[in-house]
Amino acid sequence: MGLDFSVIPKYLDIVLLGAVWTIAITIGAAVVSFFGGIILAIIALYAPKIISWPFRAFSFLFLGTPLLLQLFLIYFGLVQIGIDVPAFMAGVIGLGLHFAVYNSELFQTSILAVDKGQNEAARTLGLSRLQALRKVIVPQAVRDVIPPIGNNMIALLKDSALVSVIGVSELTLSAQRAIGSTYRPFEFYVLVAIIYYIINLVMEAVLRHVERRIQVSR
Amino acid sequence: MSDQPPFIDIRHAQKSFGTLDVLKDISLQVERGQIVAIIGPSGSGKSTLLRAINDLDPLTGGEIWLEDKQINKTLPHRQYEKHINEVRQEIGMVFQHFNLFPHLKVRENVTMAPKMLKGLSEAQANALAEEQLTKVGMIERIDYYPSQLSGGQKQRVAIARALAMKPKVMLFDEATSALDPELVEEVNLVMKTLAEEHMTMIIVTHEMGFAESVCDRVLFMDQGVVVEEGPPEVIFRNPTNERTRNFLRKHLAGQAG
Amino acid sequence: MQRVFPFFLEAAWTTILLSVLTAILGVSCGILGTAARLSRFLVFRFLGAAYVSLFRGTPALIQLFILYFGGPQIGIQLDAFEAGVIGLGVNVGAYMTETMRGAIIAVDKGQAEAARTLGMSRWQAMRKVILPQAMRLMIRPLGVNINALIKSTALVAAISVVELTYTAQRYIGSTYKPFEMFLIAGVLYMIIIYIVGLGVAWADRKARIT
Numbered sequence: 169m170g171l172d173f174s175v176i177p178k179y180l181d182i183v184l185l186g187a188v189w190t191i192a193i194t195i196g197a198a199v200v201s202f203f204g205g206i207i208l209a210i211i212a213l214y215a216p217k218i219i220s221w222p223f224r225a226f227s228f229l230f231l232g233t234p235l236l237l238q239l240f241l242i243y244f245g246l247v248q249i250g251i252d253v254p255a256f257m258a259g260v261i262g263l264g265l266h267f268a269v270y271n272s273e274l275f276q277t278s279i280l281a282v283d284k285g286q287n288e289a290a291r292t293l294g295l296s297r298l299q300a301l302r303k304v305i306v307p308q309a310v311r312d313v314i315p316p317i318g319n320n321m322i323a324l325l326k327d328s329a330l331v332s333v334i335g336v337s338e339l340t341l342s343a344q345r346a347i348g349s350t351y352r353p354f355e356f357y358v359l360v361a362i363i364y365y366i367i368n369l370v371m372e373a374v375l376r377h378v379e380r381r382i383q384v385s386r
Numbered sequence: 387m388s389d390q391p392p393f394i395d396i397r398h399a400q401k402s403f404g405t406l407d408v409l410k411d412i413s414l415q416v417e418r419g420q421i422v423a424i425i426g427p428s429g430s431g432k433s434t435l436l437r438a439i440n441d442l443d444p445l446t447g448g449e450i451w452l453e454d455k456q457i458n459k460t461l462p463h464r465q466y467e468k469h470i471n472e473v474r475q476e477i478g479m480v481f482q483h484f485n486l487f488p489h490l491k492v493r494e495n496v497t498m499a500p501k502m503l504k505g506l507s508e509a510q511a512n513a514l515a516e517e518q519l520t521k522v523g524m525i526e527r528i529d530y531y532p533s534q535l536s537g538g539q540k541q542r543v544a545i546a547r548a549l550a551m552k553p554k555v556m557l558f559d560e561a562t563s564a565l566d567p568e569l570v571e572e573v574n575l576v577m578k579t580l581a582e583e584h585m586t587m588i589i590v591t592h593e594m595g596f597a598e599s600v601c602d603r604v605l606f607m608d609q610g611v612v613v614e615e616g617p618p619e620v621i622f623r624n625p626t627n628e629r630t631r632n633f634l635r636k637h638l639a640g641q642a643g
Numbered sequence: 644m645q646r647v648f649p650f651f652l653e654a655a656w657t658t659i660l661l662s663v664l665t666a667i668l669g670v671s672c673g674i675l676g677t678a679a680r681l682s683r684f685l686v687f688r689f690l691g692a693a694y695v696s697l698f699r700g701t702p703a704l705i706q707l708f709i710l711y712f713g714g715p716q717i718g719i720q721l722d723a724f725e726a727g728v729i730g731l732g733v734n735v736g737a738y739m740t741e742t743m744r745g746a747i748i749a750v751d752k753g754q755a756e757a758a759r760t761l762g763m764s765r766w767q768a769m770r771k772v773i774l775p776q777a778m779r780l781m782i783r784p785l786g787v788n789i790n791a792l793i794k795s796t797a798l799v800a801a802i803s804v805v806e807l808t809y810t811a812q813r814y815i816g817s818t819y820k821p822f823e824m825f826l827i828a829g830v831l832y833m834i835i836i837y838i839v840g841l842g843v844a845w846a847d848r849k850a851r852i853t
Contacts, residue, residue, distance in 0.1 A: 170716060171716055171717065229829055229833075232829070232832060232833040232836055233794065233825075233828070233829040233832050233833065234794040234795070234796075234797030234798075234808055234832065235794070235797070236797040236798060236800060236801070236808050237797055237807070237808045237811055237825060237828055237829065237832070238825075240808070240811060240812045240815060240821065240825070241821050241822065241825040244815045244821035245821040245822055245825070248819065248820075248821055248822075326700075326701065326702040326703070327702070328702075329702035329704045329705055330702075330704060330798075330801075332704075333800075333801050340702070340704065340705065340708075347712075352716070353708065353709075353712035353713045353716070354709060354712075354713030354714075354716040354717065355713075357705055357708045357709045357712065357713050358709060358713070360705055361701045361702075361705045361706070361709065364700070364701050364702055364705065365697070365700045365701050368700045368701070369700070440760060442756060442759070442760065463683075467764060467765070471759075471762045471763065471764050472762065474759065474760055474761065474762040475761070475762035477760075478760075479757075479760040481753060481756065481757060483753055485751070485753035485754055485756060485757035486757075487754065487757070487758075487772055487776075488776065489775045489776055489779075498761075498771060499761040499762060499763065502763065502767060502771070503761070503762050503763065544757075547761070548760075548761070551761060551762065
């Protein structure tokens, strides 16, 4: 059948729109995974056992199973409960939750690693447990953990392609639409790969920049 | 004074890293059986010079000769590899941080190179290892792993490993600098034994007392040049150069004589 | 629920098969990639770096689609299972390349110096001194790669290979019990990962016997 890249320009706008959605989903899920990760970490570390235990069990489950399976659960599961969310929301929640769990593991390690003396200094100044956490421990833990969290977000970008399987209109799905009309999968999937790669490069550059700025304030 | 070519001949050695000149035109000859000490502050280039002798850190200018062979010859890659590997068998090196192979027992650390490079049989290599380890006083630990040894013990094994290749010259790169003070003496003793056997030795060291008692010649290096050289009595007791005096004064001030 | 369980077991077997074959291919690509990146020839170093960058920098799903759906256009006809193994294998190989390379670089520089100083060639030093030590360092991180690999086999559900995730999705459709189907598939995944994890821990222990 051969290759014919000339079909691309006609569908470029559809594909680029898909790219915009992919970026939107990535940012949305990244935000969810960041704050979700911190909350999960604090619950796991500081909440009474009766509350932290189910969260730990849930984390364990989400760490040990594939993202795609989790997306199916959330998408179909929400429908079964009666919450009818658009695929986009299910995608952001699914991706966000998955990476929130991974981030939570990183945050937990980092929070524990922040010098015990920091906590003692804060408490002896009169700060409450929560205040010490909020103002002293968590900011330092977050700073230490930016590089691996950044890497998780870059992984999130690539995993966002999976939400196409539950029908979310993003880059991968837009390629499939173009393929549906032109029957040229190679050309469009390669195009899409290039676009993902470019977004990836941009994210890596941003991450490096952020890492450098953090180093300065140490 | 012999008419033979010098044993080790360093001609106009030069080493630069970009714009930084670490070695600036150093020429030096070492006779067979001589024990040479190189002293100087950090950054003087003394380790760099030592490591250039077996081309571990190649020079950017100048030549290094061992007897009738040029060590840092420019050759096409494959020939260079063959050449340098052969030459290195004749030059033994002892490192500040020992660099023993942690995954091998003491025995194998010493027998590996002779077996692999000189074709010695298992029995021959073992006999050789036992001989060298006895000489450095480590025969009892022959089946131990490096992690089970103290620093001084590791360094003695490292010396045995180098000696097992029957080198013509031994290079010591601050061999005792990483050791706790009480472990230094056992290594110095081994080095003294080697000196008494007239092994040609070039020793980069901070141990002034040891250098004075063992060496025939002392070189003081600073900022990439040899500032002064001479017999230990002169250099240590009555240096002529101001920089040498300053260095020794600063260096010995912290030592308890 | 009992009715569907046998199907999940069968699907689990497919997942295991996928994981094993992909892991073998992945390790092979990892070794090639590492050799390329450490080669003294610039061409190989560039190709190795390009391989790692491209395959880690784009989604595995897209790589799978290019191979399976786009392959016929350039003369490559694979069935879904084959495309899954090759696509995922080459993909995880890029990650394993970095793991292996990292372990080799982590071996103390002084080790290579000591070996070369004794007169060993670059390859002799690598074989007898560096690699044995790098092996110890790389087993746990490779275990992490394999862990991710087992989970990534779920992607082949998107090209209709009947493995665990595909089966879960299929039976969610007919039983309307997403949570139960998720749990069955999830537990089976975790059992597979756990057993593989035991294997990795065993290999790690064996490598450290000194």
